[in-house]
Amino acid sequence: MIVKLPYGRDSVAVDLRGLRVRPLEPKAERGAADPGRLVSRAVDDPVDGAPLIELARGRRTAVVVVPDATRRAALPAVLPAIVNRLIVAGVEPRAITVLVASGTHPPVVEGELRELVGELPTGVSLRQHVCRDDAALATIGELRPGLPLRIDREVAETELLLTVGAVRHHYFAGFGGGPKMVFPGVAGHDEIQANHALVLDPAAGGARRHPGCEPGRLDGNPVAEEIARAADLRPPDIAVCLVPGRDGGVGFAAAGPWRPAWAAAVERAREWYELEPARFGRLVACAGGRPGDATLIQAHKWLDAVCRFAEPGAEIMFAAELGDGPGSPAMAPFLEDPRPGAILQRLAEGWVQYGHTTLRIVEKTAAHRVHLRSSLDPDLARRLGFEPVGDLDEVAERWRAHGLEGRVAVMAGSPVWPRGL
Numbered sequence: 001m002i003v004k005l006p007y008g009r010d011s012v013a014v015d016l017r018g019l020r021v022r023p024l025e026p027k028a029e030r031g032a033a034d035p036g037r038l039v040s041r042a043v044d045d046p047v048d049g050a051p052l053i054e055l056a057r058g059r060r061t062a063v064v065v066v067p068d069a070t071r072r073a074a075l076p077a078v079l080p081a082i083v084n085r086l087i088v089a090g091v092e093p094r095a096i097t098v099l100v101a102s103g104t105h106p107p108v109v110e111g112e113l114r115e116l117v118g119e120l121p122t123g124v125s126l127r128q129h130v131c132r133d134d135a136a137l138a139t140i141g142e143l144r145p146g147l148p149l150r151i152d153r154e155v156a157e158t159e160l161l162l163t164v165g166a167v168r169h170h171y172f173a174g175f176g177g178g179p180k181m182v183f184p185g186v187a188g189h190d191e192i193q194a195n196h197a198l199v200l201d202p203a204a205g206g207a208r209r210h211p212g213c214e215p216g217r218l219d220g221n222p223v224a225e226e227i228a229r230a231a232d233l234r235p236p237d238i239a240v241c242l243v244p245g246r247d248g249g250v251g252f253a254a255a256g257p258w259r260p261a262w263a264a265a266v267e268r269a270r271e272w273y274e275l276e277p278a279r280f281g282r283l284v285a286c287a288g289g290r291p292g293d294a295t296l297i298q299a300h301k302w303l304d305a306v307c308r309f310a311e312p313g314a315e316i317m318f319a320a321e322l323g324d325g326p327g328s329p330a331m332a333p334f335l336e337d338p339r340p341g342a343i344l345q346r347l348a349e350g351w352v353q354y355g356h357t358t359l360r361i362v363e364k365t366a367a368h369r370v371h372l373r374s375s376l377d378p379d380l381a382r383r384l385g386f387e388p389v390g391d392l393d394e395v396a397e398r399w400r401a402h403g404l405e406g407r408v409a410v411m412a413g414s415p416v417w418p419r420g421l
Contacts, residue, residue, distance in 0.1 A: 003412050006289030008321035012373060014284060014392040016408060018400050022280070024309060024411040028272035031249015035077040038253045039240060043085065046238065046256035047264050052082065052162075055237055056089035059160040063097045065181050065236075066164045068105055068128075069116050069291045070298055073166045073242055074250045076118025082162060082240065083121060093123030097154060100128040101163075101185025104192055104353060106328070131189040141233040143191050149230055150188035156234055163236040163258070167243050167265035169215040169273060169417050171304045171360075172199045174224040177241050178262030179231030187230070195230075197351035198222040214421045215305070216274065218266075231258060241265035243272065246414055248288075270419075277418040279311045280409040282399060284392075286319040288414070293320035295327030296376065297354060300361050305415035307364050315369045315399075317392050322374040327354070334358040338384055340366070361385075371395050 001021055004011045032038045043052035056062065064082060067073050079098065086096055098117055100108065107128050108116055120126060129152050130136060137150035138157065155161060163185075165177030173180065184192040201210040212220040219225075239258035243265050245251030251272070254264035285306035287293035292302060299320035310316060326335060334343050334355045343359045346352070364370065365385025372386035381388045389395060399408070 003284060003410055005284070005286035005319040005412055006293075007286060007319050007373075008290050008293065008323060011289070012319050012392065014317060014319075015396055016284070016410070019282075019396070020407045022407045022409045024275065024306070024409050024416050026246050026273045026414050026416050028244070028246040028414070029251050030247045031074070031245035031251050035074045035250035035253075036081045038250055039078045039242075039255075040081040042240060042253040042255040043082065043238065046261065047254050048256040048260040049238065052085050052238055052255070053089045056086050056091055056160055059089075059091055061095045061158045062086050062091050062160040062162065063099055063155055063158040064162045064164065065099050065101050065155065065186060066117065067166060067177075067181070067185070068100050068102050069108055069112065070105060071166050071168075071176060072244070072248060072291075073164060075116060075164070078164060078240075078242070078250065079117060079120070082164065083124060086160075087121065091160070093121045094125075096123075097125040097127065097158075099152065099155065099186065100126075101165075101181050102129045102131065103184045103187070104131055104189060129186045131187065131192060134188070137188050143194065143226065143230055147191065147194060149183070149191055149233060151182065151234060152186040155182070155186050161234070161236045162238050162240065164240045165242065167241050167262065167269050169269065169305075169415070171215050171301050172209075172213040172223060173227060174214070174216060174218040174221050175262075175266050175269065177265065178239060178258055179227050181239070182234055182236065183227050183230035191230075193351055193353055195223060195226050196353050196356070198226065199356060200347065200351075215308075215417050216270065216421050243268045244414065246272075248414065273414070273416050274419040275416050277420065278309055278409075280309055280407060281311050281314050282316075282408045283310055283314060283411070284317045284408060285411040290321065290323075293322060294324045296320075296322055296325070296361070297327030297331075297357055300357055302411075302415050303364060303370070304360065305417060306409075306411045307368060308418050308421070309409055309411075310368050312367060313369070315371065315395070317371045317373070317395050319373040319392065322376040325376065326380075330354045331358055335380060335383070338362050358384075
């Protein structure tokens with residue numbers, strides 16, 4: 001078979017004819033033809049608590065927290081179902097803010113920002129959270145003893161808080177969406193870094209990953225458990241939790257207080273995106289096209305997923321355009337010397353979130369032979385342990401020439417995960 005892999009805004013094809021191909025595909029349905037209608041039903045008939053219109057009556061201000069472009073949630077179709085209900089309930093458009101939960105991600109440029117959220121009613125404000133803007137943050141309690149938790153001031157002070165988030169497996173926080181829309185989505189930079197630093201196990205002197213920090217794992221995951229405690233300090237009045245369909249559209253929606261709404265979405269995400277564990281010696285994967293493959297930081301999450309199905313020493317073809325490069329200037333010192341020991345030493349001296357990402361990348365390239373089709377600088381790619389290739393078909397032809405009897409696993413669409421990690 002010939003497989004088309006999403007790549008940037010286009011695709012690349014790889015010829016796997018003559019090889020035994022095993023697709024790694026989700027059991028999810030396709031996304032709803034009308035995501036707005038799906039979300040309307042969710043907010044009108046929540047899993048718990050009052051419908052959105054009832055909650056909104058008498059409120060003078062409302063903030064709707066939404067994900068940035070790296071956490072696709074069909075916002076142009078979804079937001080009207082929410083904002084229009086706020087207005088019907090009597091909230092003035094000028095008192096409504098749509099806030100992009102950027103966390104530590106770089107801001108979306110203006111043109112792409114409007115494309116991200118779609119048309120908003122006149123008077124509704126749109127802005128992006130800035131985690132380093134201390135003047136725009138308000139303290140709402142402690143993240144842990146002695147460490148204050150600051151979040152966006154408008155979120156802390158609004159009379160009605162709504163969150164919209166896509167619930168997907170997260171490679172060390174268990175799942176995205178839900179509480180992550182509050183923390184780290186609209187939190188301060190230092191607090192976010194402190195939380196993400198929990199991914200290194202203090203019992204091992206920070207020299208290894210905490211065994212609980214895995215995709216799909218919430219209990220015993222120190223990062224996930226702290227995120228939940230932080231969200232409870234300013235819980236959304238209603239959380240809209242979306243699960244993507246196999247085509248990336250919205251396939252499922254639950255709304256209500258964040259814990260029951262998120263629990264319903266997590267259950268569906270497990271049902272749709274977890275497969276029985278299996279291991280393969282040859283795998284083909286991509287990072288889903290833009291924005292998933294715009295940077296190494298984002299593309300790594302897809303690489304992490306496919307590596308969960310790889311035997312030690314497996315060969316992996318990985319297509320990711322990486323047109324925006326690594327993804328953060330904070331990676332630079334780690335990219336200069338990406339040896340695991342050197343990275344761990346730097347992290348021991350001071351936690352840097354994307355230093356950890358670099359560590360996760362080089363762990364994978366050390367364990368597997370990863371053929372990378374990208375526009376990343378080849379010297380940088382090699383330094384990180386990748387084998388840059390211009391044509392994936394050359395790898396496939398070598399696999400055929402070697403008369404490989406093993407199956408070739410292909411993850412060409414939404415990432416899936418082995419059950420029971």
